[in-house]
Amino acid sequence: MDNMTIIAVASIITAGITTGFGTMAPALGEGRAVATALSSLAQQPDASATITRTLFVGLAMIESTAIYCFVITMILIFVNPFWNHVIA
Protein backbone atom coordinates (compact mmCIF):
# COMPACT_ATOMS: atom_id res chain seq x y z
CA MET A 1 0.00 0.00 0.00
CA ASP A 2 1.31 3.44 -0.81
CA ASN A 3 0.98 6.45 1.47
CA MET A 4 -2.29 7.69 0.03
CA THR A 5 -4.04 4.36 0.47
CA ILE A 6 -2.86 4.06 4.06
CA ILE A 7 -4.08 7.58 4.85
CA ALA A 8 -7.44 6.94 3.18
CA VAL A 9 -7.99 3.63 4.98
CA ALA A 10 -6.92 5.03 8.35
CA SER A 11 -9.11 8.14 7.94
CA ILE A 12 -12.23 6.23 6.95
CA ILE A 13 -11.87 3.62 9.69
CA THR A 14 -11.11 6.29 12.29
CA ALA A 15 -14.11 8.32 11.16
CA GLY A 16 -16.39 5.33 11.65
CA ILE A 17 -14.96 4.49 15.07
CA THR A 18 -15.13 8.15 16.13
CA THR A 19 -18.81 8.41 15.23
CA GLY A 20 -19.62 5.07 16.83
CA PHE A 21 -17.99 5.68 20.19
CA GLY A 22 -18.65 9.40 20.11
CA THR A 23 -22.41 8.86 19.93
CA MET A 24 -22.49 5.91 22.31
CA ALA A 25 -21.23 7.66 25.42
CA PRO A 26 -23.28 10.88 25.07
CA ALA A 27 -26.38 8.77 24.33
CA LEU A 28 -25.93 6.90 27.62
CA GLY A 29 -25.32 10.16 29.46
CA GLU A 30 -28.33 11.88 27.91
CA GLY A 31 -30.51 8.88 28.67
CA ARG A 32 -29.55 9.03 32.33
CA ALA A 33 -30.11 12.80 32.42
CA VAL A 34 -33.56 12.59 30.83
CA ALA A 35 -34.59 9.67 33.06
CA THR A 36 -33.60 11.58 36.19
CA ALA A 37 -35.31 14.73 34.96
CA LEU A 38 -38.51 12.81 34.21
CA SER A 39 -38.62 11.21 37.64
CA SER A 40 -38.03 14.57 39.34
CA LEU A 41 -40.73 16.11 37.12
CA ALA A 42 -43.12 13.41 38.30
CA GLN A 43 -42.22 14.11 41.91
CA GLN A 44 -42.32 17.90 41.70
CA PRO A 45 -44.41 19.16 38.79
CA ASP A 46 -44.29 22.69 40.25
CA ALA A 47 -40.57 23.00 39.51
CA SER A 48 -41.05 21.99 35.87
CA ALA A 49 -39.75 25.30 34.45
CA THR A 50 -36.46 25.12 36.34
CA ILE A 51 -36.00 21.41 35.69
CA THR A 52 -36.70 21.76 31.98
CA ARG A 53 -34.33 24.70 31.58
CA THR A 54 -31.52 23.00 33.45
CA LEU A 55 -32.18 19.80 31.51
CA PHE A 56 -31.92 21.59 28.17
CA VAL A 57 -28.70 23.34 29.08
CA GLY A 58 -27.25 20.11 30.45
CA LEU A 59 -28.30 18.14 27.40
CA ALA A 60 -26.64 20.70 25.16
CA MET A 61 -23.43 20.41 27.18
CA ILE A 62 -23.53 16.60 26.92
CA GLU A 63 -24.43 16.68 23.27
CA SER A 64 -21.55 19.01 22.44
CA THR A 65 -19.15 16.10 23.08
CA ALA A 66 -20.94 14.13 20.37
CA ILE A 67 -20.80 17.20 18.15
CA TYR A 68 -17.02 17.41 18.63
CA CYS A 69 -16.73 13.81 17.41
CA PHE A 70 -18.95 14.66 14.45
CA VAL A 71 -16.79 17.66 13.54
CA ILE A 72 -13.65 15.49 13.75
CA THR A 73 -15.31 12.92 11.49
CA MET A 74 -16.30 15.57 8.96
CA ILE A 75 -12.75 16.96 8.97
CA LEU A 76 -11.33 13.45 8.45
CA ILE A 77 -13.63 12.71 5.53
CA PHE A 78 -14.02 16.02 3.71
CA VAL A 79 -11.03 18.27 4.54
CA ASN A 80 -8.41 15.77 5.69
CA PRO A 81 -5.18 17.75 6.29
CA PHE A 82 -2.89 14.67 5.88
CA TRP A 83 -4.55 13.72 2.62
CA ASN A 84 -4.16 17.27 1.31
CA HIS A 85 -0.50 17.21 2.43
CA VAL A 86 0.21 14.04 0.43
CA ILE A 87 -1.64 15.29 -2.65
CA ALA A 88 0.22 18.62 -2.66
Added chain:
Amino acid sequence: MRLSADELIFWQYGFFKLNATIVFTWGLMLVLAVGSKLITRKISTDMKRSRWQNLLEIIITGMEKQIEEVGLGQPRKYLPFLGTLFLFVAASSLCTVIPGYQPPTGSLSTTTALALCVFVSVPFFGINEQGVGNYIKSYMQPTPIMLPFNILSELTRTLALAVRLFGNMMSGAMIVGILLTLVPFIFPIIMTVLGLLTGMVQAYIFSILAAVYIAAATRARVASLQPNTKH
Protein backbone atom coordinates in the same frame (compact mmCIF):
# COMPACT_ATOMS: atom_id res chain seq x y z
CA MET B 1 -20.05 18.63 -0.98
CA ARG B 2 -19.69 22.02 0.68
CA LEU B 3 -18.74 21.84 4.34
CA SER B 4 -19.81 25.40 5.09
CA ALA B 5 -21.33 28.47 3.47
CA ASP B 6 -17.84 29.98 3.33
CA GLU B 7 -17.04 28.08 0.15
CA LEU B 8 -19.95 29.48 -1.85
CA ILE B 9 -18.42 32.64 -3.30
CA PHE B 10 -20.65 35.15 -5.07
CA TRP B 11 -18.13 37.77 -6.06
CA GLN B 12 -14.37 38.08 -5.82
CA TYR B 13 -12.03 40.98 -6.35
CA GLY B 14 -8.42 40.09 -5.55
CA PHE B 15 -8.06 39.32 -1.87
CA PHE B 16 -11.61 40.45 -1.09
CA LYS B 17 -14.21 37.68 -1.28
CA LEU B 18 -17.94 38.03 -0.90
CA ASN B 19 -19.09 34.60 0.24
CA ALA B 20 -22.52 33.35 1.22
CA THR B 21 -21.80 33.72 4.94
CA ILE B 22 -21.15 37.46 4.68
CA VAL B 23 -24.11 38.05 2.36
CA PHE B 24 -26.60 36.19 4.53
CA THR B 25 -25.22 37.69 7.75
CA TRP B 26 -25.71 41.20 6.41
CA GLY B 27 -29.12 40.24 5.04
CA LEU B 28 -30.21 38.99 8.45
CA MET B 29 -28.81 42.08 10.16
CA LEU B 30 -30.70 44.25 7.70
CA VAL B 31 -33.96 42.36 8.25
CA LEU B 32 -33.61 42.44 12.05
CA ALA B 33 -32.60 46.10 12.24
CA VAL B 34 -35.06 47.48 9.69
CA GLY B 35 -37.84 45.24 11.03
CA SER B 36 -37.48 46.41 14.61
CA LYS B 37 -37.09 50.03 13.46
CA LEU B 38 -40.33 49.80 11.46
CA ILE B 39 -42.21 48.17 14.33
CA THR B 40 -41.03 50.57 17.02
CA ARG B 41 -41.62 53.66 14.85
CA LYS B 42 -45.28 53.93 15.82
CA ILE B 43 -45.21 52.29 19.22
CA SER B 44 -48.24 52.80 21.46
CA THR B 45 -48.61 52.69 25.22
CA ASP B 46 -52.39 52.36 25.49
CA MET B 47 -54.39 49.14 25.28
CA LYS B 48 -54.72 49.19 21.49
CA ARG B 49 -51.49 48.10 19.87
CA SER B 50 -50.42 46.52 16.62
CA ARG B 51 -49.83 42.81 16.34
CA TRP B 52 -46.16 43.32 15.52
CA GLN B 53 -45.69 45.33 18.67
CA ASN B 54 -47.31 42.48 20.60
CA LEU B 55 -44.85 40.05 19.04
CA LEU B 56 -41.86 42.19 19.97
CA GLU B 57 -43.14 42.65 23.51
CA ILE B 58 -43.60 38.90 23.93
CA ILE B 59 -40.04 38.26 22.73
CA ILE B 60 -38.49 41.00 24.87
CA THR B 61 -40.34 40.16 28.08
CA GLY B 62 -39.67 36.45 27.54
CA MET B 63 -35.94 37.07 27.16
CA GLU B 64 -35.96 39.38 30.18
CA LYS B 65 -37.60 36.71 32.31
CA GLN B 66 -35.15 34.06 31.20
CA ILE B 67 -32.15 36.29 31.93
CA GLU B 68 -33.54 37.08 35.36
CA GLU B 69 -34.10 33.40 36.15
CA VAL B 70 -30.47 32.61 35.37
CA GLY B 71 -29.47 34.93 38.18
CA LEU B 72 -28.72 38.32 36.66
CA GLY B 73 -30.37 40.90 38.87
CA GLN B 74 -30.96 43.71 36.37
CA PRO B 75 -31.91 42.04 33.07
CA ARG B 76 -32.26 45.40 31.28
CA LYS B 77 -28.49 45.88 31.57
CA TYR B 78 -27.68 42.64 29.78
CA LEU B 79 -30.70 42.44 27.47
CA PRO B 80 -29.12 44.30 24.50
CA PHE B 81 -26.16 41.92 24.29
CA LEU B 82 -27.82 38.60 25.15
CA GLY B 83 -30.99 39.44 23.26
CA THR B 84 -29.06 40.28 20.12
CA LEU B 85 -27.17 36.99 20.33
CA PHE B 86 -30.41 35.06 20.72
CA LEU B 87 -32.26 36.92 17.97
CA PHE B 88 -29.42 36.55 15.48
CA VAL B 89 -28.86 32.84 16.08
CA ALA B 90 -32.60 32.13 16.16
CA ALA B 91 -33.30 34.13 13.00
CA SER B 92 -30.40 32.52 11.17
CA SER B 93 -31.74 29.05 11.90
CA LEU B 94 -35.39 29.98 11.32
CA CYS B 95 -34.63 31.33 7.85
CA THR B 96 -33.52 27.87 6.69
CA VAL B 97 -37.12 27.41 5.48
CA ILE B 98 -36.24 29.82 2.64
CA PRO B 99 -34.89 27.85 -0.35
CA GLY B 100 -31.31 28.64 -1.34
CA TYR B 101 -30.53 30.06 2.07
CA GLN B 102 -27.45 28.87 3.94
CA PRO B 103 -27.39 29.59 7.68
CA PRO B 104 -24.43 31.88 8.45
CA THR B 105 -24.09 30.13 11.82
CA GLY B 106 -23.16 26.98 9.87
CA SER B 107 -19.76 28.55 9.28
CA LEU B 108 -17.08 28.34 11.94
CA SER B 109 -16.02 31.96 11.41
CA THR B 110 -19.45 33.34 12.38
CA THR B 111 -19.77 31.19 15.48
CA THR B 112 -16.19 32.01 16.50
CA ALA B 113 -17.00 35.70 16.19
CA LEU B 114 -20.11 35.27 18.37
CA ALA B 115 -18.17 33.23 20.94
CA LEU B 116 -15.40 35.86 20.99
CA CYS B 117 -18.05 38.50 21.75
CA VAL B 118 -19.07 36.42 24.78
CA PHE B 119 -15.39 35.90 25.69
CA VAL B 120 -14.81 39.68 25.73
CA SER B 121 -18.10 40.60 27.36
CA VAL B 122 -17.67 38.32 30.40
CA PRO B 123 -14.70 40.27 31.87
CA PHE B 124 -16.31 43.52 30.68
CA PHE B 125 -19.48 42.96 32.68
CA GLY B 126 -17.54 41.39 35.52
CA ILE B 127 -15.20 44.38 35.91
CA ASN B 128 -18.12 46.73 35.44
CA GLU B 129 -19.96 45.07 38.29
CA GLN B 130 -17.26 44.38 40.88
CA GLY B 131 -14.12 46.30 39.87
CA VAL B 132 -10.81 45.12 38.42
CA GLY B 133 -9.30 43.82 41.66
CA ASN B 134 -12.27 41.77 42.74
CA TYR B 135 -12.73 40.37 39.26
CA ILE B 136 -9.10 39.18 39.04
CA LYS B 137 -9.42 37.77 42.56
CA SER B 138 -12.39 35.71 41.40
CA TYR B 139 -9.97 33.70 39.25
CA MET B 140 -8.24 32.42 42.38
CA GLN B 141 -11.54 31.77 44.09
CA PRO B 142 -11.25 28.52 46.05
CA THR B 143 -7.43 28.56 46.15
CA PRO B 144 -4.72 30.25 44.02
CA ILE B 145 -3.84 26.77 42.72
CA MET B 146 -7.00 26.95 40.63
CA LEU B 147 -5.75 30.00 38.68
CA PRO B 148 -4.43 28.15 35.57
CA PHE B 149 -7.52 25.93 35.46
CA ASN B 150 -9.85 28.91 35.68
CA ILE B 151 -8.03 30.64 32.83
CA LEU B 152 -8.05 27.40 30.83
CA SER B 153 -11.78 26.95 31.40
CA GLU B 154 -12.35 30.50 30.14
CA LEU B 155 -10.65 29.56 26.86
CA THR B 156 -12.13 26.08 26.42
CA ARG B 157 -15.69 27.18 27.06
CA THR B 158 -15.32 29.82 24.35
CA LEU B 159 -14.09 27.09 21.98
CA ALA B 160 -16.95 24.82 23.06
CA LEU B 161 -19.49 27.61 22.50
CA ALA B 162 -18.23 28.16 18.95
CA VAL B 163 -17.87 24.51 17.94
CA ARG B 164 -21.21 23.49 19.48
CA LEU B 165 -23.24 25.97 17.46
CA PHE B 166 -21.19 25.34 14.30
CA GLY B 167 -21.47 21.56 14.64
CA ASN B 168 -25.21 21.62 15.21
CA MET B 169 -26.03 23.96 12.33
CA MET B 170 -23.55 22.31 9.95
CA SER B 171 -24.75 18.80 10.80
CA GLY B 172 -28.35 19.79 10.09
CA ALA B 173 -27.47 21.00 6.59
CA MET B 174 -25.15 18.04 6.05
CA ILE B 175 -27.73 15.41 7.04
CA VAL B 176 -30.31 16.97 4.71
CA GLY B 177 -27.70 16.97 1.92
CA ILE B 178 -26.83 13.31 2.45
CA LEU B 179 -30.49 12.30 2.71
CA LEU B 180 -31.27 14.10 -0.57
CA THR B 181 -29.00 11.64 -2.36
CA LEU B 182 -30.51 8.60 -0.58
CA VAL B 183 -34.26 9.32 -0.12
CA PRO B 184 -35.07 12.46 -2.11
CA PHE B 185 -38.79 12.54 -1.21
CA ILE B 186 -40.50 13.72 1.99
CA PHE B 187 -37.89 12.45 4.46
CA PRO B 188 -35.53 15.46 4.04
CA ILE B 189 -38.50 17.69 4.97
CA ILE B 190 -38.85 15.90 8.31
CA MET B 191 -35.16 16.35 8.96
CA THR B 192 -35.46 20.06 8.05
CA VAL B 193 -38.26 20.42 10.61
CA LEU B 194 -36.06 18.69 13.16
CA GLY B 195 -33.27 21.09 12.16
CA LEU B 196 -35.57 24.05 12.91
CA LEU B 197 -36.19 22.68 16.40
CA THR B 198 -32.46 22.08 16.95
CA GLY B 199 -31.71 25.59 15.73
CA MET B 200 -34.13 27.17 18.20
CA VAL B 201 -32.79 25.04 21.06
CA GLN B 202 -29.23 25.98 20.11
CA ALA B 203 -30.12 29.68 19.99
CA TYR B 204 -31.66 29.37 23.46
CA ILE B 205 -28.68 27.46 24.79
CA PHE B 206 -26.14 29.85 23.28
CA SER B 207 -27.70 32.88 24.95
CA ILE B 208 -28.45 31.07 28.22
CA LEU B 209 -24.85 29.87 28.45
CA ALA B 210 -23.61 33.40 27.77
CA ALA B 211 -25.95 34.63 30.54
CA VAL B 212 -24.69 31.93 32.90
CA TYR B 213 -21.06 32.91 32.24
CA ILE B 214 -21.80 36.58 32.77
CA ALA B 215 -23.75 35.76 35.93
CA ALA B 216 -20.81 33.73 37.23
CA ALA B 217 -18.46 36.66 36.57
CA THR B 218 -20.70 39.28 38.17
CA ARG B 219 -21.90 37.23 41.13
CA ALA B 220 -18.49 36.22 42.50
CA ARG B 221 -18.59 39.15 44.91
CA VAL B 222 -21.58 37.68 46.75
CA ALA B 223 -19.70 34.43 47.25
CA SER B 224 -16.60 36.20 48.57
CA LEU B 225 -18.69 38.18 51.09
CA GLN B 226 -19.81 34.99 52.75
CA PRO B 227 -17.70 33.88 55.72
CA ASN B 228 -14.80 31.80 54.56
CA THR B 229 -13.58 29.12 56.91
CA LYS B 230 -10.04 28.54 55.64
CA HIS B 231 -8.74 31.97 54.63
